[in-house]
Structure formats: structure tokens, C-alpha cells
Amino acid sequence: MELGWAQWTALAVVGLRLAELVYARRNLMRLIARGGQEHGARHYPLFVLLHGSWLLALFFLVHEAVEPHLPLLALFAALQVIRVWIIASLGPYWTTRIVTVPRAPLVRRGPYRFIRHPNYLLVAVEIPLLPFAFGAWDIALLFGLANMALLAYRVHVEEAVLEERRML
Secondary structure, three states, X not given: OOOOHHHHHHHHHHHHHHHHHHXXXXXXXXXXXXXXXXEOHHHHHHHHHHHHHHHHHHHHHOOOOOOOOHHHHXXXXXXXXXXXXXXXXXXXXXXXXXXEOXXXXXXXXXXXXXXXXXXXXXXXXXXXXXXXXXXXXXXXXXXXXXXXXXXXXXXXHHHHHHHHHHOO
């Protein structure tokens, strides 16, 4: 199989996400060691399945000859810079799971000064954006809607957990 823009882009995103997962796993272990508790773990595999399938769809279903719409691809790249800002703002508290540490203060720096769940907003934009950049409207719509449904549930779970800590 010859690789085109979509395939190289999907591979690059896989590399970035794998690096994030290593960092998230390290943070998760440290948070658990500090008494942190995971919440909503039963839905986490659905996110892994969704994100993995999204990248596989981009890799295998977008023809290698398809040229990207460069402004949309540039916007996706810019969102990755914002992703780094989000991760850096949470620092040792950033994971891909919902983990809370008793008596730990809520993070209110970086984008968290302006919005409660900037990472979820970012993901809600980037999941349909990347397929749109390659004209794959069907992939964008399918995975964008599935992600929104999962995020709605996840935000509900996370808000319930964080409500206790907002009282501190």
C-alpha cells in the first residue's frame, strides 16, 4: 500500500497519542499512589475503541491520492499546540481517565481559567476536523457524533466527581 497524506497524518497522530498515553499512564500510577480514585472506568474502553477506529478509518478509508485541504490541516496542527497547553496546565493531574485525589485543589490555570473541559472541546473539534481536511465527510460525521455522545456521558460523570471538590 502506498501512503498518502491521510495515511502519514494518521500515523503522526498515532505517534502523538501513544506518547500522550505513556505520560497519562505515568500520571495515573502516581495519582493512584497518592490515594487517587478512578471514576467512570467502565466507559473508558469505548473511548479507546472510538479513537483507534477513527485513526484506522482515516488510514484505510481515505484514498492515498487524496490531497488535504491545507488550511484545515493547519488548523488541526494548531489544535495540537493547544493540546500541549492543556496537558501542561494539568501537569501531573493530566490523564486520559477520570481520577480525583482527595483534597487536591482544582486546576484553574491555562485554558482552565476560561473553560471547565478544554480538552473535551478540543477533541470534539479535532475528531471531525481531521477527516474533513481530507474530504471524508462520512468519517467526520460518524466519529464526530459518536464522540459527542461519549463525551456527553463522560462530562456528566466528571462533573459529578468534581462537584465535591468545588466545595473545598
